[in-house]
């Protein structure tokens with residue numbers, strides 16, 4: 052029986068595409084940089100690659116923040132201070148919290164049925180403040196953020212720390228809801244948890260065996276919350 056839901060934050064509860072676009076535009080204005088038209092495409096491509104290196108343990112979070120915009124600017128042909136841009140971007144990101152469609156309804160529908168914990172890779176203060184701004188913190192029983200946990204998803208140690216804090220809950224009594232097949236679904240599956248893949252962009256999974264439930268909108272779980280109980 053599932054007792055706990057671990058819920059990823061970016062692109063599961065909060066729309067990272069929209070939040071990051073808004074934050075980068077503000078940072079660019081502050082630094083008086085003109086971003087090229089294809090900047091968002093370059094950003095997402097390079098940013099995904101860098102985060103994958105973090106998930107594989109090839110980079111620390113600190114290193115990621117130091118090199119991210121230098122790498123992205125180079126790929127986009129922009130000459131500007133990537134480290135300064137990163138700090139402005141993150142300052143702005145802390146103030147942007149655009150919810151994914153139906154995310155708040157999803158939390159309300161699950162509240163009382165399961166214990167609800169956000170589980171995110173990122174800086175603690177940033178993620179906590181964004182969840183609060185979106186009005187989501189009040190529906191959550193707690194938040195696990197990699198910076199404060201000391202390890203990132205999908206590392207086993209991330210889940211070790213989470214479960215040590217949850218008390219007598221076993222991995223098979225929990226389900227991870229998230230958009231990333233590597234950080235969320237793969238990590239949780241390897242740990243013995245159940246998995247619900249939020250596939251908003253209708254991608255093809257590399258390994259369908261690690262997915263217990265696939266949804267393309269959180270609304271599916273609002274209408275049919277019992278589906279989780281049947282896993």
Ligand SMILES: [Mg+2]
Pocket residue numbers: 059060061062063229230231
């Ligand atoms: Mg995510």
